[in-house]
Amino acid sequence: MRVLNASADRTRHALRRDAVAASLRPIRRRTLLTLAVLFACFVAVAVQLLRLGLRAEADLHLNLAEPIGQSWSRPDIVDRHGQLLATDVASHSLYADPQLVLDLDEVVEKVTGVLSSLDHAEVRRALADRSRRFAWIARGLTPRQAQLIHDLGLPGLAFRTELKRVYPLGLLAGHVLGTVNVDNKGLTGLERWLDEMGKVEAVQGPDRSEKPPLRLSLDVGVQHALGEELDDAVRRYSATGAAGLVLDLTCGEILAAASLPGADPARPADWLDLRYADKLMAGSFELGSVFKTLTVAMALETGLADLDTLYDVRRPLTIGAHTITDLHPSARPLSVRDIFLHSSNVGAGLIALEIGADRQRQFLGSLGLLEPLRTEAGLSATPQLPKHWGRIETVTISYGHGLAVAPLQLAAAMAAAITGAAVSPTFLAGEVRPEAKPLLAPATSARIREIWRLNVTSPVGTGRKADAEGYRVGGKTGTAEMPGRGGYQAKAVISSFIGAFPMDRPNYLTLVMLFEPEPVAGLAPGITAGLNAAPTTARIVHRIAPVLGVLPRLIGRSEPQQGPFDALSAAQ
Amino acid sequence: MLRIVNLVLMLLTLVAVFALYTIKYDARQREARVQMQERDLEKLENYVAVLVAERAHLARPKALEPLARGLGLGPIAPRQYLRLEAAPAADPGR
Numbered sequence: 001m002r003v004l005n006a007s008a009d010r011t012r013h014a015l016r017r018d019a020v021a022a023s024l025r026p027i028r029r030r031t032l033l034t035l036a037v038l039f040a041c042f043v044a045v046a047v048q049l050l051r052l053g054l055r056a057e058a059d060l061h062l063n064l065a066e067p068i069g070q071s072w073s074r075p076d077i078v079d080r081h082g083q084l085l086a087t088d089v090a091s092h093s094l095y096a097d098p099q100l101v102l103d104l105d106e107v108v109e110k111v112t113g114v115l116s117s118l119d120h121a122e123v124r125r126a127l128a129d130r131s132r133r134f135a136w137i138a139r140g141l142t143p144r145q146a147q148l149i150h151d152l153g154l155p156g157l158a159f160r161t162e163l164k165r166v167y168p169l170g171l172l173a174g175h176v177l178g179t180v181n182v183d184n185k186g187l188t189g190l191e192r193w194l195d196e197m198g199k200v201e202a203v204q205g206p207d208r209s210e211k212p213p214l215r216l217s218l219d220v221g222v223q224h225a226l227g228e229e230l231d232d233a234v235r236r237y238s239a240t241g242a243a244g245l246v247l248d249l250t251c252g253e254i255l256a257a258a259s260l261p262g263a264d265p266a267r268p269a270d271w272l273d274l275r276y277a278d279k280l281m282a283g284s285f286e287l288g289s290v291f292k293t294l295t296v297a298m299a300l301e302t303g304l305a306d307l308d309t310l311y312d313v314r315r316p317l318t319i320g321a322h323t324i325t326d327l328h329p330s331a332r333p334l335s336v337r338d339i340f341l342h343s344s345n346v347g348a349g350l351i352a353l354e355i356g357a358d359r360q361r362q363f364l365g366s367l368g369l370l371e372p373l374r375t376e377a378g379l380s381a382t383p384q385l386p387k388h389w390g391r392i393e394t395v396t397i398s399y400g401h402g403l404a405v406a407p408l409q410l411a412a413a414m415a416a417a418i419t420g421a422a423v424s425p426t427f428l429a430g431e432v433r434p435e436a437k438p439l440l441a442p443a444t445s446a447r448i449r450e451i452w453r454l455n456v457t458s459p460v461g462t463g464r465k466a467d468a469e470g471y472r473v474g475g476k477t478g479t480a481e482m483p484g485r486g487g488y489q490a491k492a493v494i495s496s497f498i499g500a501f502p503m504d505r506p507n508y509l510t511l512v513m514l515f516e517p518e519p520v521a522g523l524a525p526g527i528t529a530g531l532n533a534a535p536t537t538a539r540i541v542h543r544i545a546p547v548l549g550v551l552p553r554l555i556g557r558s559e560p561q562q563g564p565f566d567a568l569s570a571a572q
Numbered sequence: 573m574l575r576i577v578n579l580v581l582m583l584l585t586l587v588a589v590f591a592l593y594t595i596k597y598d599a600r601q602r603e604a605r606v607q608m609q610e611r612d613l614e615k616l617e618n619y620v621a622v623l624v625a626e627r628a629h630l631a632r633p634k635a636l637e638p639l640a641r642g643l644g645l646g647p648i649a650p651r652q653y654l655r656l657e658a659a660p661a662a663d664p665g666r
Contacts, residue, residue, distance in 0.1 A: 084628035090618035168628035206618055224633035225647075470650035543647045552650035 071162045072184040072200045076213035079220045080429040084168055086177055090206035091164040092146035093139040098130050101156035114148045139182050140164040161206045171262035173223050175278035176377050179268035193376045217253035217429040222246055225543040226256040233536040234260055237517035243279035245411050245511040252423045284381040284404040288480030289343045290498045291400030296340055297417045298363045299351045300444045307337040307447055313346040319392045324349050340451045341461050345399045352398030357389045367413035369405050376427045380406035411511045414498050418506055420445035453503040466497055466534035468541035470552025475499020477529035492516045495529035497537045502550055512537045
């Protein structure tokens with residue numbers, strides 16, 4: 001019985017095993033199928049790899065990365081009242097994929113037909129290199145040009161949209177704004193300063209900058225008036241160039257700065273021509289008698305003289321082999337005041353000799369005239385100092401020869417002379433600036449203001465024609481012979497007038513320079529600054545004073561004039 | 573029983589896969605739409621920039637001055653200023 005039971009158990013076990021084996025069979029089959037599919041996939045991958053590896057010529061090309069269209073987005077530049085001076089707009093740039101160009105000659109011919117400024121040979125060279133996949137043809141196209149090129153339907157040509165700097169006001173304040181290159185990167189002026197300050201961002205497309213606009217100290221109205229009046233003066237006096245500046249004496253902000261011939265920020269190539277160089281910053285000039293202001297300030301500050309101290313100017317001043325003379329020698333000794341009013345070179349020389357070379361150098365250095373001046377628009381031209389600062393140099397520098405400085409630098413020194421404190425010119429508006437460092441005693445700057453005004457109101461003053469009715473202008477003229485081959489040229493001068501208004505409490509400094517002016521037919525003969533730069537200053541002040549909110553004060557007129565006012569004839 | 577559970581789970585998986593696909597497709601479409609709108613916005617911003625620049629160009633002093641002069645306008649002359657007390661008194665009846 002036990003044997004039978006054992007045999008039945010074995011049979012049951014065998015049956016169960018068979019049943020389990022039967023149930024596992026489909027699973028095993030499916031597993032095998034899955035494995036087979038996976039294996040087939042791997043085999044397919046391996047075969048494809050082998051095929052790619054064994055092919056003699058691969059379809060794939062390794063292209064070296066070429067920098068494609070990286071440009072810079074720049075914040076807008078606006079004037080002190082928010083008027084737009086420079087902005088970025090999206091523009092079309094044309095590029096080519098030389099590999100896709102079918103007919104080289106046709107493309108070159110048609111493209112240069114539409115874009116006539118392109119160089120035929122250059123386009124051909126760019127397209128002939130078929131190893132490249134990208135070559136710029138022309139950048140910053142107008143929408144019309146882009147449409148014309150697009151209409152040609154040439155394969156291999158395509159457009160990218162990128163940023164282009166535009167200057168809506170044209171040449172206005174061009175020298176201050178500066179230029180950018182084709183990638184929108186700043187090259188000169190404030191555009192360069194934006195780059196240096198990290199205010200620009202690298203972009204691949206037309207992504208405009210989200211940074212706040214750069215607010216300049218310039219006032220478009222004042223800048224325009226200055227430019228127009230200088231332009232008029234260039235025509236009126238047949239000058240070869242001109243420069244002018246309006247500076248706010250309370251904070252050093254430059255309200256207008258112009259140099260003629262003007263430079264177009266949108267045409268950087270023009271800037272290589274020296275004629276368009278910025279005369280205020282990029283050039284250094286001997287500016288003549290305007291320096292006598294500093295000579296008198298020096299005498300007053302050192303206590304060597306006051307305005308009534310007399311100097312014998314009757315005879316020419318002889319230093320070694322050099323003789324200094326006056327245009328109209330005086331028959332009597334002159335006080336410091338009269339030396340200034342008559343613009344006596346001999347008198348200024350005598351004062352300077354008394355001061356001495358060392359103190360003169362130290363004084364001019366303290367006004368920042370011996371080092372280049374840095375503003376946001378760049379570094380000014382390096383001053384040209386005499387190699388040896390001896391007695392003759394001391395004398396010539398006293399009346400503005402022998403030391404060449406950038407006019408903007410001289411304007412800053414003059415601002416210090418009449419305010420008594422250091423003035424650092426800036427092109428930015430509303431910057432928090434440290435309190436101005438006092439440079440001169442208040443009495444000295446008060447005396448300078450007095451003689452500046454006297455030089456315009458006195459019948460013997462050289463700046464009489466600078467008197468803009470009601471606006472209390474004061475200042476000093478300077479007529480400097482320009483250095484030429486074989487010495488100074490008597491007929492080629494830089495005539496300048498540096499002044500301020502209203503003189504009872506000067507708020508604004510003006511500088512006017514005319515290069516090589518000529519006598520005007522029908523007016524007093526001569527090319528001295530009193531005949532050209534001074535009246536130009538008066539015209540400028542008449543135009544800008546109302547814009548700047550300076551009220552005129554008319555002596556001897558308490559009642560308004562009757563009758564309708566004719567603005568046109570008054571303006572003329 | 574197990575088979576039913578499996579079937580239900582499979583069905584749920586299919587539904588989930590379909591839902592996921594739909595959501596993903598929708599997200600892609602929305603993304604594309606956002607990108608298109610961003611491109612449009614950029615284009616509009618650039619148009620605005622061009623218009624602002626053109627307005628500044630048209631309102632440049634060099635262009636406005638001849639127009640103003642043509643209308644008989646000019647810089648304010650000193651004699652156009654009056655003291656307040658010299659100005660004619662305002663007529664309250666008007």
